Amino acid sequence: MKIDKNYKPNKIEQKIYKLWEDEGYFKPQINRSKNPFVIIMPPPNANNALHVGNAVAIAIEDIMIRYHRLKGEPVLWVPGTDHAGIMTQVVYERELAKKGKSRFDLGRNEFYKQTYAFTMKNRQVIRDQLKKLGASCDWTREKFTLDPDIKESVYETFKRLYGDGLVYQGERIINWCPRCQTALSDLEVVYKEEQTKLTYIKYPVVGSGDFITVATTRPETMLGDTAVAVNPKDKRYKKFLKNKTLLKLPLTDRIIPLIAAKEVDVDFGTGAVKVTPAHDPLDFKIGREHNLKIIQVIGKDAKMTAKAGKNYQGLATKECAKKVILDLKKLGLLAGQTDYAHSVGVCERCRTTIEPLVSKQWFIRTKPLAEAAISAVKSGKIKFYPKRFEKIFYHWMENIKDWCISRQIWWGQRMPVWRCKKCSNIAISKERPKKCKKCGSKDFVQESDTFDTWFSSGQWPFLVFGWPRQTRDFRYFYPTTVMETGWDILFFWVARMIMLGIYCTGKPPFKYVYLHGLVRDKDRQKMSKSKGNVVNPLEVVDLYGSDALRMALVFGSGPGNDIIISEEKIVGQAHFINKIWNAARFVLLTIQQEGADFLKKKKESFSFSKNDKLFFDNLARLLKEVDSCFNEFNFHKAAEKIYKFFWHNYCDRTIEDTKRRIKEAKRPEDKEAAEYVLYYGLVNMLKILHPFVPYVSESIYQMLPKRDKKALIIENWPREKDFKL
RNA sequence: GGGCAAUUAGCUCAGUGGCUAGAGCGCUUCGUUCACAUCGAAGAGGCCGCAGGUUCAAAUCCUGCAUUGCCCACCA
16 A cells, blocks of 8 residues: 555545545435434525635534534535525626626616526536535535525415515615615614714794704705704703794795604704604604604605705705705804714615615514514523523514515515506415406506515525425424524524524524634734735635645634634644644554554454553543533534644554554564554544544545445444443 | 623633643754654743632632723614
8 A cells, every 4th residue: 555645635635525425425314213413504695606704614514514424313414505685786787897787788687697697607616615625515405595496485485474464565764775776674784984074054943033953964864854853851942842833944945843752862962853754764763753744855866856956956965965054054054063973874785875765665573573583592492602692682682673675676586576556456476466356457567676685595494495395304304403604694694594484384493503703814804805815715725625724714713703714724734634644644554564463353352551541541531522512512622622632642642652562562462452552543533533624534544454334424433432442 | 872702822722710821833952764844852931901809729700990802772
């Protein structure tokens, strides 16, 4: 036998993956007498190649999957990809822009077709990458969120929600992205700090020389004011409130009332707030409570509408603000400006400033769903690792607001909503309804909106099993065991899966939630293309191998903590992989040279030394520790313990000790005892190493002269009694 | 405004009541015909953020403070 002096990942990894895949080791045997271990892979977005964050998830999930497979449980890991609504639309629109085109040049159908082809290409890239990373997932069950059967299931969920009164259409103030031209949920808005001015404007009191001064960061919205509000407890304004004061809205010919609203902060600005129900969430709320008119002065294009008045119509909001200030100054109604720092909402995907607008959208009534989700966690049916995220989860769930699920984009699942042209009655149906149930008309128009991408991914753990059909897979594999993902999508995804899972299936979709952190560079900087510190997982794999990357990602990264990754760390782990390779090389070459007669003999016939017993005792202890690390989701600890034990116990002590004994042995039973320790020490180490470094361990296993199974991946996890000498 | 986390060697982190506080990387010295120089042996390097408290005993538990990072919120 010839063995390379160093581990060469490129030469080996592809061959090993093919062996596993061809033998069908990733596909579980359904066995009703055993509980399966199931993970649904968080589906990567099909608009790009994998990034290092995906690699973290893959590494951790594959570690769990391989461990439980070795334990003899039926394991299933379901791969898939997400169409990733807005993000993908933005990405593909950028592609089009490079050719000087927009989606409107293509039209809805052609745009969808091209984007679909684009995601299919990415899907193939992602598949290849997952394989390179060693993901032992069941490819026969792979899914995409736009597969026809998935879409049908999503429609069914929507239909049920609608039937139960948990989904409704309504005019509400929503977050509008003027660039994406769509409504967004609250979660899809991120805030960034901005230096701006606080503008003070005097509103004349009708029938007196008095003024009420308001403060605003957005002077242009005053054109849509329908009231001014003060806190009822504010002494300064008591007499005005008592007299039912009316105010003349400057720059318009409107008369608006002064009203009392407890939401107004006495200490902010002048204590008087201009109320623009059409363009501010708080004002919208106050407006509803006081039956105020909603006057939309800003359009979906972020320009002033006709209702803003002739002088302002068509201006961009910023331009309009300047003009309003100028005009107020002329009238002597500008009471001054001060510097002010506040945060502005921007679109999570394209960073355009969000325009709050009143618009007709579809919402999910989340309160009842959230209550069920909270109690699933409170009762321990779902457990979070690390536990601290439970508190964060509760806080969000307890303050949840209705979820806007309609998007005015083209890429995604079009809502199965049909409106009768004659009587406006709504029918929920996958296909065009035959006849309106109310008026009998056959004339329908389909809702042009698509679903929020998280509406479908929020159902992923049961969609992949064919729900609502009670398939064999659904009955056996659902609920799943562990949901492993990044904490950054706790609300976006995990929370929604729990709500929709319980609603649709009556059961929480998983038992454990394991949340990993964000990947950062060694200066704790977030990775971004502009900083140039992005680690491309596939480049790392090409250079150092998949095993080294996996180790580097789990080593030293506790649950929920940021994951620090650097070239040095990966190199260090590549050294470890090489160490494993070389230890095996030594063992295999040694026993080959010595004839390996010990393999045919019973261990009772060898005379073991004190060190031999000590080594196996220590190995038994390692095994116990590793098992308990897995039970507590402490993969980093398990990795560190195994690393240390292999290198400093097995290599530095046991190999050195046995090496000497084999050389100096006087009696064959002494030599054979040493060989036994060397060999079975290695075999058992390989099993324990395998979840973390599957490629190098399997490639060594394939070279063993004596093995119980065809492959290490399906071996039996060691038991303590295997270590009794 | 509310909340969460972190703070231990130059760097990245272990260590949740009990020997002299540990590991990897880095650094210093020595060592290769022996599996691996992608290696081995030895070594230097710590007021465990600060201040109190509980305890026979505190890096570890409690209180306060500081610094850093993050999350949430209708900051007009």
